[in-house]
Amino acid sequence: VKPLKLMEYLCKLIIPPGDAVILDPFMGSGTTGMACKRLGMEFIGIDRDLESVDIAKKRIESKTAQLKLFGGVG
Secondary structure, three states, X not given: OOOHHHHHHHHHHHOOOOOOEEEEOOOOOOHHHHHHHHHOOEEEEEEOXXXXXXXXXXXXXXXXXXXXXXXXXX
């Protein structure tokens, strides 16, 4: 589990808002996606566990309507 503020900080370090897409191949509960959306960055999250994808989707959707999530692959 990573704090939301930490993920916001790390996202700001690597990409200025609006210029790129952050890919999180092991998104878990979606904290990185929440940080990206709060910062106005594009985000693609992937997780193998469909339950985690559902949790992440709900958490991220509470911040924004536009997201891309993939789950249950593999």
